[in-house]
Amino acid sequence: xxxxxxxxxxxxxxxxxxxxxxxxxxxxxxxxxxxxxxxxxxxxxxxxxxxxxxxxxxxxxxxxxxxxxxxxxxxxxxxxxxxxxxxxxxxxxxxxxxxxxxxxxxxxxxxxxxxxxxxxxxxxxxxxxxxxxxxxxxxxxxxxxxxxxxxxxxxxxxxxxxxxxxxxxxxxxxxxxxxxxxxxxxxxxxxxxxxxxxxxxxxxxxxxxxxxxxxxxxxxxxxxxxxxxxxxxxxxxxxxxxxxxxxxxxxxxxxxxxxxxxxxxxxxxxxxxxxxxxxxxxxxxxxxxxxxxxxxxxxxxxxxxxxxxxxxxxxxxxxxxxxxxxxxxxxxxxxxxxxxxxxxxxx
Amino acid sequence: xxxxxxxxxxxxxxxxxxxxxxxxxxxxxxxxxxxxxxxxxxxxxxxxxxxxxxxxxxxxxxxxxxxxxxxxxxxxxxxxxxxxxxxxxxxxxxxxxxxxxxxxxxxxxxxxxxxxxxxxxxxxxxxxxxxxxxxxxxxxxxxxxxxxxxxxxxxxxxxxxxxxxxxxxxxxxxxxxxxxxxxxxxxxxxxxxxxxxxxxxxxxxxxxxxxxxxxxxxxxxxxxxxxxxxxxxxxxxxxxxxxxxxxxxxxxxxxxxxxxxxxxxxxxxxxxxxxxxxxxxxxxxxxxxxxxxxxxxxxxxxxxxxxxxxxxxxxxxxxxxxxxxxxxxxxxxxxxxxxxxxxxxxx
Numbered sequence: 001x002x003x004x005x006x007x008x009x010x011x012x013x014x015x016x017x018x019x020x021x022x023x024x025x026x027x028x029x030x031x032x033x034x035x036x037x038x039x040x041x042x043x044x045x046x047x048x049x050x051x052x053x054x055x056x057x058x059x060x061x062x063x064x065x066x067x068x069x070x071x072x073x074x075x076x077x078x079x080x081x082x083x084x085x086x087x088x089x090x091x092x093x094x095x096x097x098x099x100x101x102x103x104x105x106x107x108x109x110x111x112x113x114x115x116x117x118x119x120x121x122x123x124x125x126x127x128x129x130x131x132x133x134x135x136x137x138x139x140x141x142x143x144x145x146x147x148x149x150x151x152x153x154x155x156x157x158x159x160x161x162x163x164x165x166x167x168x169x170x171x172x173x174x175x176x177x178x179x180x181x182x183x184x185x186x187x188x189x190x191x192x193x194x195x196x197x198x199x200x201x202x203x204x205x206x207x208x209x210x211x212x213x214x215x216x217x218x219x220x221x222x223x224x225x226x227x228x229x230x231x232x233x234x235x236x237x238x239x240x241x242x243x244x245x246x247x248x249x250x251x252x253x254x255x256x257x258x259x260x261x262x263x264x265x266x267x268x269x270x271x272x273x274x275x276x277x278x279x280x281x282x283x284x285x286x287x288x289x290x291x292x293x294x295x296x297x298x299x300x301x302x303x304x305x306x307x308x309x310x311x312x313x314x315x316x317x318x319x320x321x322x323x324x325x326x327x328x329x330x331x332x333x334x335x336x337x338x339x340x341x342x343x344x345x346x347x
Numbered sequence: 348x349x350x351x352x353x354x355x356x357x358x359x360x361x362x363x364x365x366x367x368x369x370x371x372x373x374x375x376x377x378x379x380x381x382x383x384x385x386x387x388x389x390x391x392x393x394x395x396x397x398x399x400x401x402x403x404x405x406x407x408x409x410x411x412x413x414x415x416x417x418x419x420x421x422x423x424x425x426x427x428x429x430x431x432x433x434x435x436x437x438x439x440x441x442x443x444x445x446x447x448x449x450x451x452x453x454x455x456x457x458x459x460x461x462x463x464x465x466x467x468x469x470x471x472x473x474x475x476x477x478x479x480x481x482x483x484x485x486x487x488x489x490x491x492x493x494x495x496x497x498x499x500x501x502x503x504x505x506x507x508x509x510x511x512x513x514x515x516x517x518x519x520x521x522x523x524x525x526x527x528x529x530x531x532x533x534x535x536x537x538x539x540x541x542x543x544x545x546x547x548x549x550x551x552x553x554x555x556x557x558x559x560x561x562x563x564x565x566x567x568x569x570x571x572x573x574x575x576x577x578x579x580x581x582x583x584x585x586x587x588x589x590x591x592x593x594x595x596x597x598x599x600x601x602x603x604x605x606x607x608x609x610x611x612x613x614x615x616x617x618x619x620x621x622x623x624x625x626x627x628x629x630x631x632x633x634x635x636x637x638x639x640x641x642x643x644x645x646x647x648x649x650x651x652x653x654x655x656x657x658x659x660x661x662x663x664x665x666x667x668x669x670x671x672x673x674x675x676x677x678x679x680x681x682x683x684x685x686x687x688x689x690x691x692x693x694x
Contacts, residue, residue: 011364012358014357015366016362022369025376026369026376026551029372029376029379035383036379038386039389045393046389049393053400054606056407063413064410066418067413069416074420088543088575091434091435093351095544129531130533131534132531133534139590172473172477184477184479184480187579189578189584194440196439199490230533232536232592232593234592235586235592237548238431239587240486240582241582241586241587243485245485245580245583276425
């Protein structure tokens with residue numbers, strides 16, 4: 001009996017120690033259970049954070065893409081600008097309002113057609129005071145932009161000049177109307193030049209400071225020409241009496257028109273009606289007629305253009321008059337004059 | 348005895364079930380232990396991820412900052428560019444190499460100092476053919492940029508012209524050297540104009556197509572002047588004989604220098620040494636001396652500048668000669684001539 005009790009006791013002791021061990025373990029497990037809850041939370045949090053990291057990465061990549069593309073574009077534009085900074089930026093200060101609406105028919109030298117009229121009006125950001133004293137001069141230089149140039153090769157000239165390439169990007173030689181052979185563009189006054197800047201002389205008729213307008217005659221500029229500058233003509237500086245030009249400059253283009261015949265019976269009536277509405281020839285039909293005659297006489301074109309003119313009817317638009325004419329030998333016969341609506345001017 | 352056994356059995360059964368329960372719990376705890384390990388890893392991972400999120404956010408913010416600043420800059424530059432498109436971009440085709448190294452002392456009209464020398468050399472992207480035929484003309488117009496202008500108000504002029512504001516951003520009136528009262532800038536040839544473009548006449552000495560160079564005399568341009576264009580002078584177009592300038596243009600500035608005295612004993616030796624190294628006056632000391640005399644005589648300054656000149660010693664730098672002189676009445680007395688090192692030219 002005592003031995004059986006001892007066996008029980010041993011079993012009990014063993015179980016108790018097992019119990020004790022297990023109870024201790026249980027205590028730990030309780031803590032682990034708490035941890036387990038935390039684990040769940042953390043797992044969720046980790047999953048959330050992983051999503052967040054992915055989202056932020058996506059956003060970062062997007063921002064980076066935006067930054068890189070903006071910076072690329074900036075560099076491209078800056079490069080262009082940097083190139084621009086090698087050059088010079090000039091801006092029209094005003095525009096020409098002229099009786100010539102298209103290049104074709106605009107005389108080469110305005111002073112040879114003294115009845116032509118036009119005006120330069122400066123923009124509103126130019127002070128009227130800039131014109132004080134100008135009326136003391138009889139003539140002025142207009143520094144302007146050949147804005148009607150359509151020659152693509154020349155229009156692209158600047159791109160080439162801007163680049164570091166040393167290829168020539170504009171035509172080096174042209175054939176002036178009066179010359180068969182081609183000469184260098186710098187030996188001509190051709191509008192198609194690397195920098196499309198022209199200078200021309202005109203006669204000052206009157207200066208109106210209040211409206212920032214200079215009224216001119218003897219003008220060879222197309223309506224809407226951007227004006228970069230005007231400078232007074234100073235004969236002491238500008239008239240070089242011992243200067244000589246290339247002989248081809250003074251060559252006459254035959255046939256030269258030395259007579260204008262008006263065959264249209266209602267010419268005078270139409271011209272008076274035109275002068276009525278004209279800004280430049282208001283109430284002065286005679287001056288309008290004189291301008292037409294002068295322009296017909298000084299109109300100089302290439303041999304080819306002249307040959308074409310000899311065959312066909314020709315048209316000249318001057319101010320608000322469309323003139324149809326025919327050339328026979330040295331005579332221009334005006335067949336018809338029409339009053340056309342004023343083409344909207346830049347003013 | 349049986350009851351005691353029953354008691355033991357009950358205790359044992361209870362202990363066994365406790366054991367069973369605890370063993371099951373232990374199994375769970377094992378799993379929990381595994382989880383605990385995972386927990387540690389996860390905790391670490393979460394901490395890492397939190398850092399990562401913060402890092403990514405920082406990077407995103409930085410990218411965004413970069414993107415915003417690049418885009419702002421892009422917009423600013425683009426806006427300027429857009430404004431540029433309202434104007435005209437012109438580029439120097441070449442530069443002037445001249446005997447005048449600074450604005451001060453450069454004559455107002457080069458042709459009045461015919462011994463002055465210079466040349467225009469075109470850049471390599473300008474074809475030599477552009478100059479073919481130019482030698483048939485005696486004079487040419489140079490369209491250039493007043494690149495030495497320092498007048499801030501005028502330098503900023505374009506900004507104002509570019510803007511839509513109608514405030515006048517450049518001086519409307521200036522006082523020409525010959526006139527006390529102020530006149531509008533468009534009544535003068537002042538370099539300080541809204542578009543800093545000048546035109547000047549020079550005499551063609553020779554044309555070297557191969558080196559794209561035009562050798563000139565009678566020049567009033569400072570060394571390094573950017574050249575936008577050259578155009579042949581055509582007397583038939585450009586010499587207007589019935590033109591009149593404002594009376595103040597022809598006013599003489601008293602005192603006008605009508606005599607130059609050389610008081611320095613070694614003048615000729617120095618000038619010959621200068622001419623030796625000069626590009627423009629090589630081997631022609633007489634021409635160099637003539638140029639100095641002409642420039643001293645035509646040098647025109649404001650009344651104030653003239654008064655100052657009458658008191659002090661004056662300096663003129665022409666080509667590689669520094670000339671010290673004194674003005675007494677209408678006589679310029681050259682006190683000293685020095686050979687100076689050539690200022691690096693733009694060529």
